[in-house]
Amino acid sequence: MTFDWPDPASPLLIDGHLRRGGAGEFVTLNPATEEVLGHAANADVADLDDAITAARRAFDETEWSRDVALRAGVLRQFAKVLRDHSDELRELTVAEAGVPVALTYGPQLDLPVGYLDWYADLAESYEWRQDLGKAEPMGIPTRRWIQREATGVVGAITPWNFPHQITFAKLAPALAAGNTVVLKPPPDTPWCAAALGKLIAEETGFPPGVVNIVTSDDHSLGSRLVEDPRVDLVSFTGSTATGRSVMRTAADTLKKVFLELGGKSAYVVLDDADLAGACAIAAFTVCTHAGQGCALTTRLLVPRDQYDDAVEAAAGAMRRIKVGDPADKRTICGPVISARQRERVEGYLKLARDEGGKIVCGGGRPAGRETGFYIEPTLIAGLGNDARAAREEIFGPVLVIMPHDGDDDAVRIANDSPYGLSGTVHGGDLERARAVAARIRSGTVGVNGGVWYAVDAPFGGYKQSGTGREMGVAGFEEYLETKLVAEPA
Incomplete structure (x- = not known):
């Protein structure tokens, strides 16, 4: 079987536009038949740089991080678009990831799409500001409050085993919280991610640069995403060995890191x-x-x-x-x-x-x-x-x-x-x-x-299974910073 969607001529999503990869294309296979499904865009360093630049600009220069209503509306719109294309996504996921089709009606597709709606609701009901009341530190009458706000640019690195579940477990809370995202999916399932990019660009109202999707068979691009000082937070799911490398690389810029790693x-x-x-x-x-x-x-x-x-x-x-x-x-x-x-x-x-x-x-x-x-x-x-x-x-x-x-x-x-x-x-x-x-x-x-x-249930591990939690309110708050504001009372 050969898919003609997504179109390999435009599977990268960068700054709201679909484009070819600077390093050409690479093959994606059907693991059940070993047949070539087609080719995916192969991003190079320049593509990744453009994606980070776009995400940085969208966070710093637009109202995305401050407009809860916009974010909630676009997330719900995206969920509807995905449901409208569920048959195509289901077929693609089975073919590229080898996922049993029965599971796509649960955690491999249909349930993760619902994350977008849940986090849209959470963003609207969340207590973004918490009043601490009046106090007199050092004798100065002061009113204080805690403000929760987006962290910034998120580098999301995902594995191949649950391509939609893990992608939406990162995208939904990160975007609902007001962040912008550069998604680096695995080379084993590039079409699962590229399909999302095509739908975002053509059928949703996401502002340019808010979501960027960079497919590549070059694993070093993941390291570049982690080390880039313009990236404020890295959310990584994968092996414990790679997770250690992510943590070491991120330490140079002291960025926040969420790691969901291995288990036995x-x-x-x-x-x-x-x-x-x-x-x-x-x-x-x-x-x-x-x-x-x-x-x-x-x-x-x-x-x-x-x-x-x-x-x-x-x-x-x-x-x-x-x-x-x-x-x-x-x-x-x-x-x-x-x-x-x-x-x-x-x-x-x-x-x-x-x-x-x-x-x-x-x-x-x-x-x-x-x-x-x-x-x-x-x-x-x-x-x-x-x-x-x-x-x-x-x-x-x-x-x-x-x-x-x-x-x-x-x-x-x-x-x-x-x-x-x-x-x-x-x-x-x-x-x-x-x-x-x-x-x-x-x-x-x-x-x-x-x-x-x-x-609504936080997921994550102890010891070498990772740091932080994904999903639930706890997963949402991984993508937030805490600011204390004080003014004269």
Whole structure:
């Protein structure tokens, strides 16, 4: 299949205009078929400089940052435009990101579009000014208030696994707060971002320079965006290794940094839980979108005396999950994004065997799928929590199952990780499950099937899973500065 939209002649959005990239074009592939979809504009350093210049000018010289009504109106307009084009965006997202189409009706497209409306409402109802009343510091009668205002130019750097969810989790609050944005999407899914740029330029009332979208296969452009002194805040989602680099680079200009990074989250099953049901949920979760989610629970911790039964239950559930075409509405586990990512997952499977682990099911490429970057749903047993496959983020449909010796030991293993992004506790007694969840050091925890994902719910991690929060009011306030104003009373 070859798309003729977005037009590769004009996929960069800079200062309100669509234009070609200074470095030509680069290829974008369908991960389910390995076919070339088409070409995306390849931005160069001059393009990035123009985008930052435009964002800086739009923030400094227009009323965007001070006009709440304008911002709310344009965000709602953009949401409507996106819904009007949802069929095209859905097809494009499935083809370029390998996203199972069923997920586009939820967190991969439809729900994130709603972020724009939610943050428009928040901007209108937010308490931008808080009166501190009168005081007499040093005997001087003074009236004081706290003013919340936009930070400035935001550099937003996004990954490929949830191209719309993560993009709108940055764009919606940043723009609602009054910032201007330079978006640098990943080279694996450039069309998902370029399509947004085309719609913004042609069908919305965003003032020029407020949103700029720069696609490129040159990873150094991301570093240039981070280091540029005209950029006031960097919002980055990606690997922990790259996040460290972003933080180091941003330190030179002491700009604000939000980092949403990796995870190796634990699914803790207590000894009074429905073992088979919990294991089935854990297996299904880790296979969703081929395991390409930072907050997925990829370590399954089960009671030691139920370990064999748990291995059998988890393996049975994983064997029932069929790898399939993401365009098929029955598919939940499609391809991984690229040949490079598949090789990375396969490297971890070899490493798990070398470390003494047993591949209970899966462990290879599915039969009958000679093309496409597919990996079988895989369960690994026999590893301790010190094994690399149990400690490092694999980003594939791979679950590591390990035994624990009671609640205290389960908490110890769950917290024995450089990450702290998410987690799950499953138990028969709700109060006991809550008590275990309260001891897990992670930014989100689900208890007995509770779902933490929602636009009003802040998301982020502890430890090396990142800094700050995305979504909710907390995510909105990441993009604000606090100013204290005082005048004679």
